[in-house]
Amino acid sequence: RSPRHSADMARQASVREEVAAALRAKDAGRLLPLCRQLDANFAVNINQLNQSIAHHVTYLSDGLRCFEALIKKLGPDCLTCTNERGNTPVHLAALCRDVSWMELIHRSLGSDCFHQPGRFQRTAIHFAAVNEATNSCLKWLVNECGTDCLSVRDQDGDTPVHLAAWKQGADSMQFFKSVLGSDCFHQPGYLQRTAIHCAAENEATNSCLKWLVNECGTDCLSVRDQQENTPVHLAAWKQGADSMQFFKSVLGSDCFHQPGLLQQTAIHWAALNGTNSCLKWLVNECGTDCLSVRDQDGDTPVHLAAWKQGADSMQFFKSVLGSDCFHQPGYLQRTAIHQAAINEKTNSCLKWLVNECGTDCLSVRDQEGDTPVHLAAWKQGADSMQFFKSVLGSDCFHQPGYLQRTAIHWAAMNEKTNSCLKWLISELGPACLLEKDSNGATPAHLAAQHHDLDSLRLIADSLGLAPFDLLDSGGESVADYTERNSQHGARIREWIAEQRRQQPDGEERRLGQAMSGLQLQSEETPSASARPSLDPAFSSWHFLLDGDGNKQLLGVGGFGKVYKAFTDKRQTVAVKIVRLEGASSARLVDEAIEKENAEISVLKAIRHPNIVQFLKSERIKKGKLCIFTELISGHSLSELMQLQRRPFDEAAVRDFSKQICTALNFLHSRSPVTLHRDIKCSNIMLTNEGLIKLIDFGLAKEVFATMRSTKTECGTTYFKAPELYNEDGRIVYSPKSDVWAFGCSVFEMLEMQPPNWQLEWYRIPLRIQRHDMPQLPAGTSALLRDFYGRCVKREPRRRAATAELLEHEFLQ
Structure with a gap:
């Protein structure tokens, strides 16, 4: 390269550094002359957002001149690049800025750019509808692009009308009426919610909600969304007491007692609200009996407020109910103290409740064997651990709970903060990192799955690399657990490999053994008698x-x-x-x-x-x-039904179900949890000796997802749980989705077809999200009907776990 070329590169590198510094400082005056020197619209990482300079400039309230300078220097194409989320600078300008930015973009690119979809398939008009600072962009875009742009739906099914009702004020609603008429407010969008539902979720103002009710009539407040919630429920969740007063004035107080999702009333929803003004108003209006009403999961508003609100709500409950309400069990037999321990916003509830109810409440175990100490280690910070020590001493941190996990294990699964883990290591000593749960996993294993590199460095600083040599009961190391850590796993694995390359032979292992007092030896390796009969080490x-x-x-x-x-x-x-x-x-x-x-x-x-x-x-x-x-000698359950040309009788279903549940429970109890992901009769083999074998495990799904084909969806769709059809298109399997598929397989064993088999496969998602699953055939016992019903509950948290199913009377 010539000296001149090298000088130019050095100059550009210097300019880039100065641009990044100006953007971090939000200094438009300093940025403007730099924009005039740029040769490219390069990417800059600011506040963990890696996107082009043009994207970043849209966040500057006084950045219009910088934006214009970039267009002049780099050309209008700098406005068409997308960031990691699929948005262009045009989308972000519609979201954050005013009409002057839209006019500049229009002069540079014309109108077509406003129709280009970005994240969630939203156009600039959608983004302008969620601009909380001004609706000037929205009005300008509608006048420029025509009113048809207000009927375009995003990925979730929402139009700009829905989004503006959610994020803007009554003036936008008046504008929509003037250009579209009032019918647009009744059109369903995401979760079948109308603009009135969306206005009820508007946390900034209830002016939209009031305007819409006055415009559309009070009947609009009785319309239920796909989850059975009315605008009354949603406003209790997201708005304040003024909205409740308004509802009373137009509907009366009965509306507050109507059940919605999970049989929760407006009082339950108010208990989930970040502020307690609704809750207090509703209790004063409806009477204290409303606080004893249980939702579908068994929780009262007391449980929910302990989970989502602060100590002031607990003080209020005491004043109207007394302290006994805090000891009542709800979901998973958890009391208000357990719920306060998983309150991620504040530990003020937890501290207040312990001071009010006494420290014995911290020893009460929920249905899974966990105390509030375990749960707070999982969801809160070091301050809660310090509090427990002050009232209980340090022994509480060693008490086992679910899967024999102690507070240290739970702190290693705390994805919000590693402050608990750091505090516990400091308090209990590094040997606590080698305690094993019932699956043989240590806190080091769990931290590798749930935390970032900082926690792994902490573990290595405490014990060297010795904990990384430990294997769980399934033969998996700490490095294996990082495979489940999608966000940080790759970086952690690279770091572990680098540390091992730098490690003096044997030194770190001996150091770890000396500190922990544990031997890293044959107990971690399967004995010769336990070796598999099949040898996987074949080469041809x-x-x-x-x-x-x-x-x-x-x-x-x-x-x-x-x-x-x-x-x-x-x-x-x-x-x-x-x-x-x-x-x-x-x-x-x-x-x-x-x-x-x-x-x-x-x-x-x-x-x-x-x-x-x-x-x-x-x-x-x-x-x-x-x-x-x-190689399994036998047939799948699907093949057997075809060969005998009839379904299985109830005795056979009982036998098969017990074996299937036993296998699934084994998988779901592992750490990390192992999922099957494709339970159906064609993937369940029966050996010639009458032994059930689960096969396939949803393998090749990742590979096949890259192919240009949808044919494989046709069969599996009938067995997929409702939550797998989520709004953002991601499929996140869980133990409960395996249970749903198992329930569908029980149906298949009795009918030779999966549930809803008579429908075309692409109609299944909407069917199962809106309707109950079909009943088992006539003549089926009540026990089997109940067993099946527990498997196919629409809400995952209501669906039975495999451990519960194994205890069900049908399998006894």
């Missing part, structure tokens, strides 16, 4: 052929075909072949396969009589992924 294999010379096909599924194979270890195994053709991106396929291999590394460690043994996976030529498992 071949398909087994039938009499016609064709590969022996065992089955065909949405993600591939399964064949018999023979390995160089002289073992017959099953191999699933997943074709990788049609991928939208080779990089995405590589990432998906990496995830699959990580999952299989977890599954390889599982040993359970009702779970297929996984061996290995490998990618072969011709674009194929191979997944190897033990």
Whole structure:
């Protein structure tokens, strides 16, 4: 490179540093001359937002001249780049700034840019509707783009009318009426909510709500959204006492007693409100009996306020109910003290309740065996731990709860802060990091899954790398647990590897053993007698052929075909072949396969009589992924029903269900939790000896998601839980989604078809979100109907866990 070129690069690097400094300081005057020197609209990371300079400038209230300078220097294309969230500077200007910015953008790009979708498929008009500073952008855009732009729906189904009702004032509603008429206020959007529902969630003002009720009539307050809530419930949750007074004036007091989602009344919703003005007003209006009403989960407003509000609400409850209300059990047999311990906003409730009720309340265990000490370690900070020490002493931190986890384990799962973990290590000594729960996991394992690198450094500073050598009951190390840490896992793994490279041989291990008094030896390694009968370390294999010379096909599924194979270890195994053709991106396929291999590394460690043994996976030529498992002699439950041309009787369903629940409970009790993700009769094998085996485990879902195909959704959709069809498109599986699929499989065993089989697959999501699941066939026992019903509750928190199902009378 020439000296002149090097000088230019150095000058640009200096300009970039100055631009970043000016943006951090929000100094538009300092930024303006720098914008005139830029050669590119480069990305800058400000407050953890990595986006272009043009994006950042939209956050400056006096940044219009800088914005104009960028357009002149770099061209209008600088306004069309997207940030990590898919938004352009045009979207952000509509969100944050006034009409003068819209006019500048229009002169530079024309009107088309205002129709381009960004995050959540929202256009600039949608963003202008959530501009809390002014509605001038919204009005200008409607006049420029035409009123049709107000009918465009975002990804959630909301129009700018819904969004403005949520974030702006009555003036915007008056404007909509003038250009669209009043019908637009009744159109349903997200969760079937109208503009009136959205106005009830407007935390800044209730002027929209009042205007809309006066315009549309009081009947609009009785309209229920998809979750059965009316605007009365939502306003009790998000607004103040003035809205309640307004409702009383137009509807009377009865509206406050109407149940909504989870059978919660307006009083329950007011107990979830960040301020308690609604709650106090409603109790004074409706009487104290309303505080004893339980929702569907068994919680009263007292429990909910302990979870979401402060000590002032507790003082109010005492004044109207006395202190006994704080000891009443609710969801999971938790009292108000337990709920106050998971209050992430403040620990003032918890401290007040302990001072009021006495320290014995901190020893009360919930249904899962946890005390408020465990729960506060999970959800609060070091100040709560210091408080517990002052009233109980340090022994309370060693008491085991759910899965034999102590407060140290729970602090290691606290995703809000690691201050509890730091405090507990300082208080109890570093050896507490080596205490094991019932799954053999230490706090070091759990911190690797839930925390950032700072906590892992803390552990290494306390004990060296010794804790990272410990294995849980499934043979997984701390590094293995980082695979479940999507946000920080990769960085933690890199750091652990780097530390190991720098570690003197044997020194750190001996240091950790000396400090902990524990031996890192054969108890962490499976004994010879426990070794699997199948050896996964084979290096070559071949398909087994039938009499016609064709590969022996065992089955065909949405993600591939399964064949018999023979390995160089002289073992017959099953191999699933997943074709990788049609991928939208080779990089995405590589990432998906990496995830699959990580999952299989977890599954390889599982040993359970009702779970297929996984061996290995490998990618072969011709674009194929191979997944190897033990070969099962038998048939799937789906095949058996087809072969006998009839469903199973109740005795068979009982036997199969007990084995399936036992396997799922084993998986869900592991740490980290292991999920199946694809329970259905075609993935449940019955061996020739009558033993149930779960197969498939939703493997290849990550890979197949990268293909240009939706055909695999058709079958599995009938077994997917309602919560898997969420608004942002992400699919987040949980133990409760496995339970739902199991319930659907129980239905399938009795009907030979999944629930709602008569509907086309793409209609299923809306069906299960709005309607109860179909009943089992006539003649089914009451116990089995109840068992099935507990599996397919629409709300995950109401759905039974596998441990509960195993105790159900139907399986006894």
